Amino acid sequence: MLEELELRDLGPIETATIDPAPSMTAITGETGAGKSMLLNALRMISGAPADTRRVAPGASQAWAQGIFLIDAQGTLKTMLDDAGIDVDDDELFLSRTIPARGRSRAVLSGKTVPRAVQADIAAQLVTIHGQADQLRLASTARQRAFLDRYARNGDLRATFAKAYNEYENVCERLHKLNSQEASMRQQADYLKDSIERINRVNPKEGELDELLERRDRIEHATQIASGVERALADLDPSQFEEASESVGVTQLIANAAQALRSIQTSGTFAQLADRLDAASADIDDIVFSLSRQLDEDVQSGDLDVINERIHELNELTGRWGPKLSDVIAWRDQAMIDVEDLDASPEQVRKLEEERDARHRETLTAARDLSKSRARAARSLCKRVKSELAQLAMAGAQLDIVVNERQGDDALDSTGVDTIEFLFTPFPGSQPLPMGTSASGGELSRLMLALELCASDVPVQSAASDHGQSDERRQRMTFIFDEVDAGVGGKAAVELGRRLAQLAQHEQVIVVTHLPQVASWASRQYVVGKETQGNSTHTSVHEVSGDDRVREIARMLAGSESETSLDHARELLEQSVLEQEP
Structure with missing residues (x-):
């Protein structure tokens, strides 16, 4: 979870600090004010390629730092240990410096690391859904992992992984023995x-x-x-x-x-x-x-x-x-x-018999896993379609295809099936792979629907030998940009409500121009331009109380009339989730 984001000399912003809420935070402001710089700061610390054009004019470098509250367990702990990173008080510091000229520098908790290492670790902490970002579920591997998470396949994955590793070990021994037979x-x-x-x-x-x-x-x-x-x-x-x-x-x-x-x-x-x-x-x-x-x-x-x-x-x-x-x-x-x-010929025969037995066991485990994935795919598609209908995308649907591979090469470390997420953004269009079938706003809402469906599903540990763990993964920080593109009225209210629902389980930061979305946030920051003499500066500040009412009113009507202020107060009062029993 992101506790603090600080940046200096990034685009029009000389300096800014935001402290996101543990639940939902809204970033608002007029078009062209510089809201995108906050996203760029998050991309920087997430290991994105350096872009020297983002350095403020006249500055020698741009700098950004995120402080994350983490639970260093499982995959994240392994990655930090491999990178030699010590974590104090459960806080991880990710910083990035991009000079106007020269190479960028990535730092994790005071230790310089390769950008790829920072990107891998940041991927365990923050996910950005926006047009300029690579779609999170565009790869087959991530689609399979997401489906397994939704299906609670931890036990089945652990059983399969154990069988597959034992099968691979026997195959390796047999290959080594056969390759060395002549010598x-x-x-x-x-x-x-x-x-x-x-x-x-x-x-x-x-x-x-x-x-x-x-x-x-x-x-x-x-x-x-x-x-x-x-x-x-x-x-x-x-x-x-x-x-x-x-x-x-x-x-x-x-x-x-x-x-x-x-x-x-x-x-x-x-x-x-x-x-x-x-x-x-x-x-x-x-x-x-x-x-x-x-x-x-x-x-x-x-x-x-x-x-x-x-x-x-x-x-x-x-x-x-x-x-x-x-x-x-x-x-x-x-x-x-x-x-x-x-005695080696006899040993070869024994290993061949063991290999065949391990293959049968592994194939059985893989097919059990594939059947679970197919059941979960049907359930997830149904739920996503319902969510999309509430997000001004009636008629849009997600199809998850789970096909069992055939032939001698059907089995690999992922199982025995191929998985593909196909998206149909509107009735009559052809189902296409995710990432090529919709606009940035539609994809952001699709990702929101998927995250909502999976947010209440605990992640079982596939790394455990026994597969008994139901421990939740590291709480993710989701950044949504353009999720409100083409949305208005009642659909905008539903969009805000669903972002708030996701924020009950994950940290959500949304860049929005819709008051119906911003009103659901627990904390709101405004990015604005300030003119001092002949110079213009971009500021970032939190709004609360009456200041927040005035910002919502501005987003509603472009002014602070009594009518718009009353409407803003009403919207804020209504944008509260009912407490779960």
């Missing part, structure tokens, strides 16, 4: 060949390190044997027949230990003898290990076999390594992956 076969073949190659080599954990050590021994066998023999000859000559009479280290240590134990004077020598015995035991162990090295049969012919094996293992580590353990781990995982890839 999956290639991957499976690669894995199988790799597993076969690794198994043919049959690597063992730690085998490569052992082979490298063994090759090193073979390549240095002579050097190793010579060194071992010299070491053994010094440690224990008894290992060799030709040196059996020589005394080795072990014998010398044993002799030394025996000599120490022969000393009887102190226990210290016995301890040293024990240490020599321990050293002798270590040396014996070393001798035993060296002797085993000489006993190993190392043949030079083994080197070719070992090198060939090392080459095979290196090829494996070079492709699936870097370590042999990595190769073995990769093979084990590849064997699991091959099983999954080989």
